[in-house]
Amino acid sequence: MAQAASAGNNNKGVNKFSLAALAGVPLIMVLGNSMLIPVLPEMAKALKVSQMQISLIITMFSVPAGLVIPFAGFLSDRFGRKKIIIPGLFLYALGGLLAGAAALLFKENAFPWILGGRILQGIGAAGTAPIAMAFCGDLWKGKERAKSLGIIEASNGMGKVASPILGSLVGLIAWWAIFFFFPIVITIVILGIWFLTKEPETKKEPKSVSEYIGSIKKIFKNKLPLLLSSFFAGSAALLILFGVLFYLSDFLEKEYGLDGVIKGTALAIPVLFMCSTSYATGALIKKKVGLMKWLVVIGHTMIAASLVTLPIFNNVYAFFAGISLAGVGTGLVLPCLNTLITSSSDKDERGLVTSLYGSVRFLGVAAGPPLFGWLIGIGPDVMFWASAALAGVAAGLSFIFIKVKAIKASQQKEDKEQQKPQQRIVKPVAQPAVIYHSLAWWPKTAPIARKPLPDQDRLIEGGQVNNGGGQNQ
Numbered sequence: 001m002a003q004a005a006s007a008g009n010n011n012k013g014v015n016k017f018s019l020a021a022l023a024g025v026p027l028i029m030v031l032g033n034s035m036l037i038p039v040l041p042e043m044a045k046a047l048k049v050s051q052m053q054i055s056l057i058i059t060m061f062s063v064p065a066g067l068v069i070p071f072a073g074f075l076s077d078r079f080g081r082k083k084i085i086i087p088g089l090f091l092y093a094l095g096g097l098l099a100g101a102a103a104l105l106f107k108e109n110a111f112p113w114i115l116g117g118r119i120l121q122g123i124g125a126a127g128t129a130p131i132a133m134a135f136c137g138d139l140w141k142g143k144e145r146a147k148s149l150g151i152i153e154a155s156n157g158m159g160k161v162a163s164p165i166l167g168s169l170v171g172l173i174a175w176w177a178i179f180f181f182f183p184i185v186i187t188i189v190i191l192g193i194w195f196l197t198k199e200p201e202t203k204k205e206p207k208s209v210s211e212y213i214g215s216i217k218k219i220f221k222n223k224l225p226l227l228l229s230s231f232f233a234g235s236a237a238l239l240i241l242f243g244v245l246f247y248l249s250d251f252l253e254k255e256y257g258l259d260g261v262i263k264g265t266a267l268a269i270p271v272l273f274m275c276s277t278s279y280a281t282g283a284l285i286k287k288k289v290g291l292m293k294w295l296v297v298i299g300h301t302m303i304a305a306s307l308v309t310l311p312i313f314n315n316v317y318a319f320f321a322g323i324s325l326a327g328v329g330t331g332l333v334l335p336c337l338n339t340l341i342t343s344s345s346d347k348d349e350r351g352l353v354t355s356l357y358g359s360v361r362f363l364g365v366a367a368g369p370p371l372f373g374w375l376i377g378i379g380p381d382v383m384f385w386a387s388a389a390l391a392g393v394a395a396g397l398s399f400i401f402i403k404v405k406a407i408k409a410s411q412q413k414e415d416k417e418q419q420k421p422q423q424r425i426v427k428p429v430a431q432p433a434v435i436y437h438s439l440a441w442w443p444k445t446a447p448i449a450r451k452p453l454p455d456q457d458r459l460i461e462g463g464q465v466n467n468g469g470g471q472n473q
Contacts, residue, residue, distance in 0.1 A: 021192030030159030073355025088127025095120030100179030130358025150282005157275030235364030277331025299332030
């Protein structure tokens with residue numbers, strides 16, 4: 001008997017509960033670094049370490065995450081998205097508990113234990129946001145996929161907006177309270193992923209490692225310029241954004257004496273513009289590949305234009321208008337790149353491709369503050385102009401190498417896969433036991449299967465199969 005192909009979610013609208021659960025994943029990952037920034041000075045005093053040493057609290061989270069993300073993507077392609085996301089979130093929570101408990105038990109001697117907890121959190125974070133992007137790519141297609149990825153990016157942005165304020169508020173309890181805050185929020189997200197999301201079934205056998213590597217090589221061989229230019233555009237946008245926020249934090253404190261929650265609120269302004277634009281962009285782009293390309297180019301052009309003009313104005317309102325414009329440009333770029341990258345690969349390799357993209361994004365975030373700190377030492381004008389040049393290069397590469405035809409070909413291939421006719425299940429009619437045993441002596445011959453006539457179901461008549469040919473076999 002033929003087995004029916006299971007109908008996935010691809011032909012349905014976006015399930016709001018599933019999307020809400022997945023949107024919680026990038027939110028959690030963003031909190032990992034940004035929430036701690038407001039309490040780092042107090043943490044350094046309590047642990048009696050230098051500013052250079054306390055910066056390892058951020059580094060020991062970012063570097064393991066960036067390195068492990070590609071392996072998490074490979075495992076998610078092979079074993080399933082939920083089987084990677086849920087253990088990753090569990091490790092994330094466990095690392096927070098380890099760091100918090102060490103702070104309470106060992107007090108000023110807790111620094112090595114806290115670093116160990118942060119490493120564990122970084123490894124767990126590797127299996128979160130990039131895999132959630134691939135999960136959206138599996139569950140939905142076309143305009144639903146674009147919309148869901150826009151919301152994922154908006155959730156990421158909302159985490160960036162809220163985390164400095166939230167970190168300042170939780171830090172009012174104690175600096176170590178933030179470590180215990182992570183497991184509480186993560187538990188809610190784990191329950192949401194467990195109960196509200198369901199992976200689409202597939203009949204394909206998992207590929208061997210050599211076959212998988214061969215598929216990845218084929219993707220990069222055919223689409224290397226597209227993927228590399230997209231990776232560069234995404235990492236450049238986030239490097240510039242976090243570099244500007246790093247500069248703005250120092251600028252607001254030195255020039256205007258802002259600190260604590262007030263400074264966190266001011267820092268949230270450009271990120272709020274990015275978040276709002278990401279949400280609107282995700283709803284706008286749908287399957288319009290040509291529009292996505294142009295929005296990436298326009299977004300980076302806006303970033304470059306705003307950064308070029310920032311050194312000209314000394315007015316604080318003009319300054320915030322300029323960095324808010326850069327936030328809008330970033331909000332145009334990121335959702336489009338998410339959709340372009342998830343649509344450039346097949347489902348079986350999507351996890352690794354999106355994870356590689358997540359890795360370069362993560363490393364871009366990690367590189368922004370130290371790079372901008374070095375450029376500030378040379379001069380603020382140099383910092384802004386160098387950033388504008390980087391955004392200009394990203395816009396140029398995107399214009400040249402993002403090929404609309406290549407993305408459309410991948411989407412058409414996926415559409416054809418989804419439109420393949422499904423087989424019907426034919427269940428045999430149960431026979432009474434008396435009749436079955438009375439015919440047990442009859443020679444057992446296999447029925448001859450014939451293809452039904454068009455639009456005619458296979459029927460069961462008298463215990464035999466009607467194959468549509470006018471005869472019962």
